[in-house]
Amino acid sequence: MVDPFMIKFARFPQKHALVIAVSAAAATSAQMTSAQATLEEVIVTAERRAVSLQDTPISAVALTGLTLDERGVDTFEQLQYQVPSLTFTDNGNTKYLNIRGVGQSESAPNQTTGVAVHLDGGYVAREFVYGDAFFDVESVEVLRGPQGTYAGQNASGGAIFINSTRPVLGETTGFASVEAATYDKKRMGGGISFPLTETLAARVAVDWEQRDSFYKNHGPDLATSPSRVEDQPGNVDRSFGRFQLLYSPSDRFDARVIYELSDNKTDGVPYKFLREPGTNNLPDSNVRDLNVDLDGHRNVSYDRGTLQINWMVNDAFSFKGNLSYLESDQHYLSDDDRGSPLTDPDAVQAGNDFKILDEYWTAELSLVSETDGPLQWTVGASFLDYDQKNYLNFYRYNHPDYPGTGLDPTIHTRLYLDLNTIRENQAVFGEVGYSLTDSLTFKIGLRYNEDEVGFGDSSYISAGPFPEGRPSHYNAPSGRPFPADELLSFEKTTGRVLMEWTPGDNSLLYGTISTGYKPGGTTPFANEYESEEVTNYELGWKGSLFEDHINASVAAYYMEYDQFQRTYSPDPENPTASVTRNVDGSTIQGIEAQITGVFGDFLWDVSFAYNDGEYGELEIVLPPGAADGVNPVGFETINLEGEPIDYLPETSFNFGLSYQGFEFGSGRLIPTVRVSYQDEYYTTFYHYDYNLTPSKTLVDLFLAYEADAGWRVEGYAKNVTDKEYISRAQGGDDGWGEYLLGNPREVGVKLRYSF
Template sequence: MKIHALWLSASVVTLAWCGAAAAQTTSSSAAKDEKASAVVQELVVTAERRTTNLQTTPIAATVLSGASLDQKGVLTVDQLQFAMPGVTVNNFGQGNDFNIRGIGKAEHNSQTTTGVITYRDGVATFPGYFQGEPYFDIARVEVLRGPQGTFVGQNATGGAVFITSQDPIIGGEHHGYLAGQLGNYADAAAQGAVNLPVSDTFAARLAFDTERRDSFYKVTGPGSNNPDVGTGSVRLGLLWKPTEALSVLFKTDYNYLDFGGYQADPVLATNDPFHITANFPTKALDRFVRTSLKIDYVMANGITLRSVTGFQKGNTAYQADLDGTSAANFTFGDSVNETTWSEELNLISPSTGRVSYVLGVYLQTDKLDFLPGQFFIDTPTGSIFTEYRLEGTNPKQTGAVFGQLGFKLTDSLELQVGGRYSDARTTNHVAIVQFGTPIRDDQTVKFSNASGKVSLNWTIDPHNFVYGFVATGFRPGGLNVPVGLGIPAPFGSEKVTEYEIGWKAGFLDGHLRTQLNAYYNNYQNFQVTIGFPTFPTFGFELNTPNPTKIYGMEAQAEAVFGPLSFDAGLGLMHSEIGAFFATDPRIPNTGACNPASGPASPSCINLDGHEQTYAPEFTFNIGGQYVFDLAGGDTLTPRLNYGHVSKQWATLFENAARGDQVSARDIVSAQLTWTHKDLVATLYSTNLTDQHYMGALNSGLRFMGPPRQYGVRLMKTF
C-alpha cells in the first residue's frame, strides 16, 4: 500500500508529443486516413540483452510503452497488477510482496530474497525494498513471467521486471515537457524533462517529479500523527557516442519519498478502515540513490561487448503501531542503510546467423546496516523484559556465470539452450536483546545451484509463432535470527521447474495481436515462516517438505481499429501446497509439530492441498479508448480501464475467521484527454467506484489500497 501517486507519468509525453507533431504536419483528412489504417504498435523486448520483437520472443511477457503506462494509469509498482495477467502486488509499507504466478516474495525480512527481480536501466535493484518511486519519464516496462536467469544478471524463480527510463538523444535538438496536476486530498504535483544535445557525440537528459498530498487517513488515537505525503525525484542521463562502435550511457537518480507512514488497524476491525485510533506516531521515509553505467562496444564482426555497472545506496526509516488501536502500545521501528554494488559483463553475438548467443558473468554485493538503537519491537509494558532490539550488519554476495545459445535448425525452427551456475552467501553480524536476554549472532551460510532452459521455437508464418520450453529457477536460502531458544537452522533454497507452451499471433492485417500460453510449475522448498514448534510465540523460516504445484493459462490481446483501440489480459491459476504440517502461532500450542509428519492436532495443522499464498485463481484486465477528431486538428479521447484480482490467501492456514483472506479487487479508472497542438489537458479518476480494498495483510493488520482520487493534469511540450 505505497499510497502515493504521482499521476504524471512521462509516458503522457510520448503520446501527446507524437499527437502534437502529427497535428502540425498533416491535414485533418490525412490524419483520419492514417488513423483508419492504424495497426497495433510493434513492441520489443530488451530483457534478453538484445532487442527482439515481443511476438517472436519465446516467453510470456507484457510490455507497456510509456504511452501505455499513462493510458492504463500505471504510475507505481502497485498498479501493475491491474494492467496485466498473473501479477499481484501486496504493499505492506516498508516493502512489498511482488508475486508472478504465485511465486515471488511472501516473507518480510532482509534474509528472504525476492523471486521477482526488478531491473532499472539494466541494473538489479534493492531486493524487495525501495520500490515505491513513481514511474516518471519512462520509455517502457517489461514484465516477464516464469523463471529467468540464462541471459541476465540475477536468477529469478517467479519472473523479472525491466524498467527503462528515457535515454538522452544525440542530435535530437532541445525538447521536453512540463506538466502539473491538482487533485482531491489537496494533491499538487509537477513533472518535467528536457533533452540537451551538447554536441554531435554527446547529449544529456534531465527529468524530475514531485508531489505533495494530504493523508488518506484520519487518525484520532492519543500520541498518533497523520503526516502528509511528500515525494521528490530527479534523474540525470548522459550519453556519449564518440564512434559508431562505442556507446557510453550513464544514469543516476535521487529519490526522497516521504509516504507519511503506513496507517493500519486490525484485519477484523469493523470500523471505517480510513478512520483508525492508533496511538503511536508512524513514519515511512525512503531516501536513496541509484546509478548505472552501461558501456557497449561493437566489434568489427558484429559481436557486442557490454558492461553494466550499478551502485545503489539508501536508507529506509519506518515506524508503526503494531496493534493498530489506542487500546495498547505494541510498536515497531527501524532505520536501515543498504548499499549494493553490481557488475555484469556480456558477450552478445549478432542475431542474423545460424548460431547466436548471449554469455555473461555477474557479481553483486549487498550490505544492510541495522543502525544502533533504531530497530525495536516494544510491548505495552515498556519493560526491557518485553522488548526486542537488534543492531548489526547483514552482508550478502552473489556470483554467477550464464549463457544462452540459439540454433536455427531451419529458417523457421530454432532451438535455444541456456545454462547458469549461481553462488550466493549471506552473513549475520548482529547483536540482539530479546526480553532482557542479550544474544550474539555471527554465522554464514552458502548456497549454489545449476539451472537451465531448453526451448523449441517455430515461426509458422509471419503472423504465427509457437514455442515450448522447460526452465528452472533458483532463489537462495538464508539465516534465521535467534529467538531465545538457540539459533534455528538456516532455511534452504527454493527451486522451480516450469513447463510452458505458447502461441503468439497477429490477425486482421495487423489490427489485432494476441498471446496465449499455458504453464505448469513444480515449486520446491517454498520458504515460509511458521510458529516455532515448541514455542509458537516465536516464528522461524523453513522450507515446505513437499513440492507445490502451480499451473494455469494466460491470454492477452491488443487491437486498433481506426480511432478505437483496446487491450485485455486474462490469467487462470491453480495452486496446491504439498503435504506439510505447521503450527499456527495464534492457536494455543498442544504439542510438538513436525513439518513432514505432524501429528495433526488443533494447533499442528495439515496444510496439504491448501493454496499458495498470494496466488489468486483469476486475474483480468481490459481497457479501451476512442479518439474523436475536433476542429483545428484537436482531439478528445475518453478512456476506461478495469482490473480484477480475485481473492487470495495471505497465510497458508487459510483461516478466514482470523482474517487470512485478502478480498478481491475490482479497480476502475477513467480519463478524458483533450489535445491542442502542444498542450494536453486530462481529467482523471482512479478507483472510480471508491472500492475499499485491502492492499496487504501483515502481522494481523490490514493495509488499505488507495481510495478514489480525481483531478486535472495539464502538460506542455516544447
C-alpha cells in the same frame, strides 16, 4: 502485450537498445486514419537484444512510459492491475512482489524477493526503493515465469525491467507536466534532453509530489479533529531527480552515465484492525478513521549511480557492460498496536523502530553475437556485493514487565536485533540458438551461480527490558552474538531449453522448460534453510490477425515449486519455534492471454490470467486463539496439502477501450475506460478469513484533449465507483486481523506539454 495505443519504438541502428517511444496519443489525426490503422511492434531488450515482443518466446507484458502515464500508473501497486498474474503490496519496510504466486511472502531481513527487478540494466537488490521507478521511463517489461538465464538468481517468479528515457543526440526534446487532484494532491515534473556537443548529450528529469492521506488519524481520542493531529499515516511527500550523460563518438559505441537521488516520506502505513476476530469484515463505519497515538513515519532516501556501455566490437559481436552502485537509508517507525492507552487504558501497547541501511554494487558484462546466420549466442558474467545494516527495535509498554504509558525506547525495548546482512553472488551465463530451418529454432541457456549469504560477525540479539540508563543506541554488551563467523555457500545452475516454430510471418509457437532459484540462508535465530527452486514447463503462441489489426498471445504453464521459504513451526512439542523453513512439493499451473486490437477509431486491449497453485505436504502448528481469539484452545497441528498458494489470485483480468475519432479544433478528444478485476488471495498459509484479501473490480475513466502543438490535458476519475476494498489483510496469533484499504475515488486533472 502490444500497447493498445499503437506504441512505436525506434532504435539507433548501432545501439541495439530501445531509445524512444511514440504513442498514437501523440500522433496527428492524419496518422490515425482508422481504415489504415495497424498495431505496430513493441521492442523489448530483456534478453540483451532488441526484439519485437511478438517474436519473444516468453509470457510477457511490455508498456511504454507514455502508456503508463495515460493509464495513471506510476507505482507497482497500480501496475498489478495492468499485468495479470502480478500482485504487489506495500507493507511498509517490505514490499510483497509476486508473479504467478512466486516472489516474496513475508517480512524477514534474511529473505529477498523472488522477482528480479532491474533498473536501466542494473539489478535492484532489495525492494525498498521501488517507489520512484516509473517516472520518466521509456518502458517497463514484465517477464512471467523463472528467468534463470538472463535475470539470474532471485528471478524464480519472473523479472521486471524498467528502462528510463535516454538522452538524445543532436536535438532538444522533453516534457513538462503538472497535476492536481482530490486529497490535495499536487504533482509537478519534467524532463529535458539537450546536446552538449555533436557526440555528447544530457538529460535532466525531476519529479515532486505531495498528497494527503486517504485516512484520518484522530490520535489518542477519536473525537479529536484529524486537522489537529500531526501524524497522518498514508500521506505522501516525495521528490526525485535523475541526471544522465550520453557519449556516442561513433555509430558503434555509446556510454551512458545515470545518477539519481530520491527522498520519499510518509507518516507511516495506515493499518487498521478488522471489525471482529477471525474475519475480514470491515468496521460498520469510519473504515478510514485511525487513532494512532505514537509518532510514525517511513522515510526512504537513496542515491544510485549507473554506467552503461554498448560497443559494437566488430561485425560479429558487440560488448555490453553495466555497473551500478546504490546507497539507501530507511527509517520506519510504527504504532504496532494501532491504538492508544487513553482509549483502552488496560491494553498493552507495542511499536517498532527500524533503521535499514543498504549499500551494494552490481555489475554485468556480456558479449552478444551480431551476425545474421543461423547461429546466435550470448555469453556473460555478473556480480553482486550487497551489505545491509538493520537496527530492529521491537518495543512494548503499558505492560507489567514494561510499565508506563509514555514511550521510552531505552526501557521499553522487548527485542533488539542488530543485523549486518551480507549477500554476494558471482555468475557466468550463456545461451546458444541455432536455426535448424528457416522456421524452426532451438535454444539452450545456462547460468552458473555461486552465492554466499549470512550475517556479519557484528550481529547480535538483545532482549529487553533494558536496565535503567542503558544507552539509547542499544549497543548492549548483554546482547547474544549469533553464528556469523562464516557465510553459507550455495551453488546452482539454472537456465532454459527452448524450441520455437514460426509457421508463417504472423505466427510464433514455442515450448520451453526453464528454471530459477532464490538462494537459501540463515535467520537471526541460527537455523538454516535451503534455496527455493522453480521449474517451469510452458507452451505459448503469439500472432497477428486481420492484417495486423489484432495482436494476440497465449501461454499455458505448469510449475514445480520446491523448497518454498516460509516461517512456521511443524513441531507441536515446540510450537513457538517459528523460523524460516522450506516447503516441498508445491505446484502452480495456469493460462495467460493478451489480445490487442484496432478497429476503426477504437483501440482496445484485453488481458487475462487463470492460476491454480497448491501446497504440497505441509504440517504446521496453529497457536491457541489463532482463529478467533478463542479457538483453538490449545496448539493444533494441521496439514495444508492442496491449499492455495499465497499471493496467487485464481483469476485476474483487465480491459481497456479508447475512442480516437472526436476531432475538435486543432486536436482531438479521447475518452477511455479501463476495467480491472483481481480475484481473492491469501497473504499467508494460515488460511483464516483475516488473511484473505478479497476480490475487487476497479473502473477508471479518462478524457483527454490532445492538441497538434504538443499539449495534452486530461481529466480522470480513478476507482470511479469509489469501491471500498481491502488491498491487504493479515492476521495475528490472537485472532485479530488488520487491513489496508485500496485507494478511494480520485478525481483530478493533468496538463502535459511535450516538445
